[in-house]
Amino acid sequence: xxxxxxxxxxxxxxxxxxxxxxxxxxxxxxxxxxxxxxxxxxxxxxxxxxxxxxxxxxxxxxxxxxxxxxxxxxxxxxxxxxxxxxxxxxxxxxxxxxxxxxxxxxxxxxxxxxxxxxxxxxxxxxxxxxxxxxxxxxxxxxxxxxxxxxxxxxxxxxxxxxxxxxxxxxxxxxxxxxxxxxxxxxxxxxxxxxxxxxxxxxxxxxxxxxxxxxxxxxxxxxxxxxxxxxxxxxxxxxxxxxxxxxxxxxxxxxxxxxxxxxxxxxxxxxxxxxxxxxxxxxxxxxxxxxxxxxxxxxxxxxxxxxxxxxxxxxxxxxxxxxxxxxxxxxxxxxxxxxxxxxxxxxxxxxxxxxxxxxxxxxxxxxxxxxxxxxxxxxxxxxxxxxxxxxxxxxxxxxxxxxxxxxxxxxxxxxxxxxxxxxxxxxxxxxxxxxxxxxxxxxxxxxxxxxxxxxxxxxxxxxxxxxxxxxxxxxxxxxxxxxxxxxxxxxxxxxxxxxx
Amino acid sequence: xxxxxxxxxxxxxxxxxxxxxxxxxxxxxxxxxxxxxxxxxxxxxxxxxxxxxxxxxxxxxxxxxxxxxxxxxxxxxxxxxxxxxxxxxxxxxxxxxxxxxxxxxxxxxxxxxxxxxxxxxxxxxxxxxxxxxxxxxxxxxxxxxxxxxxxxxxxxxxxxxxxxxxxxxxxxxxxxxxxxxxxxxxxxxxxxxxxxxxxxx
Numbered sequence: 001x002x003x004x005x006x007x008x009x010x011x012x013x014x015x016x017x018x019x020x021x022x023x024x025x026x027x028x029x030x031x032x033x034x035x036x037x038x039x040x041x042x043x044x045x046x047x048x049x050x051x052x053x054x055x056x057x058x059x060x061x062x063x064x065x066x067x068x069x070x071x072x073x074x075x076x077x078x079x080x081x082x083x084x085x086x087x088x089x090x091x092x093x094x095x096x097x098x099x100x101x102x103x104x105x106x107x108x109x110x111x112x113x114x115x116x117x118x119x120x121x122x123x124x125x126x127x128x129x130x131x132x133x134x135x136x137x138x139x140x141x142x143x144x145x146x147x148x149x150x151x152x153x154x155x156x157x158x159x160x161x162x163x164x165x166x167x168x169x170x171x172x173x174x175x176x177x178x179x180x181x182x183x184x185x186x187x188x189x190x191x192x193x194x195x196x197x198x199x200x201x202x203x204x205x206x207x208x209x210x211x212x213x214x215x216x217x218x219x220x221x222x223x224x225x226x227x228x229x230x231x232x233x234x235x236x237x238x239x240x241x242x243x244x245x246x247x248x249x250x251x252x253x254x255x256x257x258x259x260x261x262x263x264x265x266x267x268x269x270x271x272x273x274x275x276x277x278x279x280x281x282x283x284x285x286x287x288x289x290x291x292x293x294x295x296x297x298x299x300x301x302x303x304x305x306x307x308x309x310x311x312x313x314x315x316x317x318x319x320x321x322x323x324x325x326x327x328x329x330x331x332x333x334x335x336x337x338x339x340x341x342x343x344x345x346x347x348x349x350x351x352x353x354x355x356x357x358x359x360x361x362x363x364x365x366x367x368x369x370x371x372x373x374x375x376x377x378x379x380x381x382x383x384x385x386x387x388x389x390x391x392x393x394x395x396x397x398x399x400x401x402x403x404x405x406x407x408x409x410x411x412x413x414x415x416x417x418x419x420x421x422x423x424x425x426x427x428x429x430x431x432x433x434x435x436x437x438x439x440x441x442x443x444x445x446x447x448x449x450x451x452x453x454x455x456x457x458x459x460x461x462x463x464x465x466x467x468x469x470x471x472x473x474x475x476x477x478x479x480x481x482x483x484x485x486x487x488x489x490x491x492x493x494x495x496x497x498x499x
Numbered sequence: 500x501x502x503x504x505x506x507x508x509x510x511x512x513x514x515x516x517x518x519x520x521x522x523x524x525x526x527x528x529x530x531x532x533x534x535x536x537x538x539x540x541x542x543x544x545x546x547x548x549x550x551x552x553x554x555x556x557x558x559x560x561x562x563x564x565x566x567x568x569x570x571x572x573x574x575x576x577x578x579x580x581x582x583x584x585x586x587x588x589x590x591x592x593x594x595x596x597x598x599x600x601x602x603x604x605x606x607x608x609x610x611x612x613x614x615x616x617x618x619x620x621x622x623x624x625x626x627x628x629x630x631x632x633x634x635x636x637x638x639x640x641x642x643x644x645x646x647x648x649x650x651x652x653x654x655x656x657x658x659x660x661x662x663x664x665x666x667x668x669x670x671x672x673x674x675x676x677x678x679x680x681x682x683x684x685x686x687x688x689x690x691x692x693x694x695x696x697x698x699x700x
Contacts (some may be wrong), residue, residue, distance in 0.1 A: 114518070114519065115515060115516075115519045118519065164525055169522075170519055170522040170523060171519070171525065173522055173523060174515060174518045175520040177518050178514070178515045178518050200522075203522050203525060203526050203529075204525060204529050206526075207526045207527070207529040207533065208529050208530070208532070208533030209533075210530055210533075211530045211531070211533040211534035211537070211645065212533065212534075212537065214534070214644075214645055215534065215537060215637075215638060215641050218630070218640060218641040218644075219634075219637050219638075219641075221632040222630050222631035222637055223630075223632065223633065223634070223636075223637055225633060225634050225637070226541065226634035226637050226638060254565050290536075338568035440507070456631040466631070486586055
């Protein structure tokens with residue numbers, strides 16, 4: 001059912017005058033084909049997922065013994081910061097945008113993206129920016145880093161990353177609005193609708209961060225009197241890398257689940273309008289860029305004071321929970337109303353959205369003052385839940401659309417096993433830190449806490465979970481490339497039914 | 500049960516360039532909106548002290564020796580109107596396939612944009628403040644520098660649209676409409692900056 005254009009078929013570059021590998025590289029460098037741009041983003045995000053997994057494993061080992069240090073304190077602070085950068089800007093954002101770029105044109109029966117060159121520019125900008133940021137971390141230049149030149153480089157890299165992601169988001173949002181073949185938004189697949197919600201959210205919120213980066217850079221290079229230098233970067237930009245903002249980036253996962261449920265059940269999504277409303281609710285997260293602060297709920301001396309505290313807490317922490325909640329429940333209903341069977345794509349995306357939901361529930365709990373969890377590893381765990389949840393959803397999306405987009409379907413059983421392994425990895429990499437948060441293990445440090453009892457075990461489990469997730473990503477990549485060779489698997493999702 | 504997923508609805512033409520420009524304009528508005536919000540936050544939180552007369556409260560934000568050239572700032576505000584009118588004239592002429600007037604309108608828009616950049620540079624020179632002296636200076640140069648970049652991007656858009664028309668693409672009116680939209684958006688963004696930074700200070 002795909003209508004994706006394969007520029008390889010139409011290109012005249014590969015003539016005998018140019019060696020084949022060179023012409024292939026040339027085509028890739030200059031491509032504006034959505035399959036290639038999307039695949040580039042997804043593959044790069046998976047590489048970053050390996051980096052994030054390895055970093056998580058190293059940090060788990062480092063935290064095993066709070067009394068001894070394998071890495072010196074400055075480098076450790078940089079590693080924690082790099083881990084967060086890798087999770088959000090290396091994995092979460094490019095993976096979800098990449099999957100959308102890869103699949104949305106096919107969902108809309110469009111040949112390519114709108115303004116495809118902008119999307120291609122966005123991919124290259126994101127790649128360049130993320131490499132610049134990585135180099136700056138290596139040179140001790142992340143937030144709070146000791147080398148001023150590399151700290152400036154970090155801000156430059158971050159600005160380019162944000163610019164690139166906004167460019168991809170603009171192209172994606174324009175595609176959904178202009179390439180619908182005259183259909184109403186309510187009639188397009190939920191996956192495309194969720195991509196639109198996410199893309200518009202990125203377009204409206206990331207520039208706010210870009211403006212902040214501009215202030216930070218000018219201040220850092222000059223007086224350092226207004227914004228407090230490198231140590232304060234996180235206090236200005238932290239909102240961008242924590243819940244609920246991450247839900248905006250993870251919103252395409254909701255669409256993936258709805259589409260996977262409908263295609264697995266081979267029936268149309270029941271209460272489709274409610275699903276769209278559910279996905280749309282995630283758009284309230286846009287307001288996180290307006291307030292840029294944590295909304296903690298604390299009981300006041302009077303009922304009015306309590307209400308005053310509860311309303312912003314509920315708006316920013318409880319309302320977004322409805323988005324995955326609606327989609328999960330209605331996807332189960334879709335499965336019940338059609339062919340009651342499980343598929344690799346459905347299981348992967350269902351578990352993925354479940355993990356995102358768990359992360360958001362954790363984030364809401366963290367903002368209850370009575371639980372006293374802010375500043376503990378509990379917050380790290382919520383981010384890992386959301387990011388690894390989207391990795392699982394991406395596995396589901398690639399499985400769902402591989403046949404249509406690339407012409408080679410993935411075998412379902414190995415995907416099912418990988419989804420279950422990914423689920424185990426996600427739980428291992430985050431749940432122990434939920435518990436350790438209640439035991440007051442502080443975030444982003446590897447010393448100054450009691451590592452006896454469960455806390456020590458929790459850190460080991462978390463390290464194992466991250467390493468396992470890296471292996472799952474590697475195994476999925478291996479499965480994908482293996483499926484490109486040999487006999488093609490049957491595409492069980494090759495149906496006209498979509499949510 | 501098999502249900503068709505997505506059937507073609509009635510044909511409806513939607514301009515890709517116009518919609519994309521709308522999103523870019525929204526992103527630019529969010530960029531400046533965020534920067535002005537931080538500006539307002541800093542200004543509100545600037546420390547206050549009692550003046551020598553014991554009666555006046557002084558806010559340590561804009562130093563006494565810094566003078567904002569309001570004539571230059573107001574000139575920018577009015578020059579933007581000219582740019583927007585010219586951009587709209589290009590749309591009007593384009594719809595009538597009047598290539599010469601479309602090109603002229605775009606050229607005037609382009610040069611008006613260059614004039615805006617010139618006024619901004621003149622404004623910086625007239626103020627003659629040192630960037631690294633204080634929070635106000637740092638933020639002033641950042642926010643006006645960002646505005647400078649946005650105006651420069653509008654000038655580049657005018658240049659591209661002009662080449663587009665000169666190359667004979669007069670039938671594609673959407674590019675001209677999108678170009679006008681971007682100029683309107685840039686004007687709106689500047690109006691917000693003008694009010695916060697140059698009027699309210």
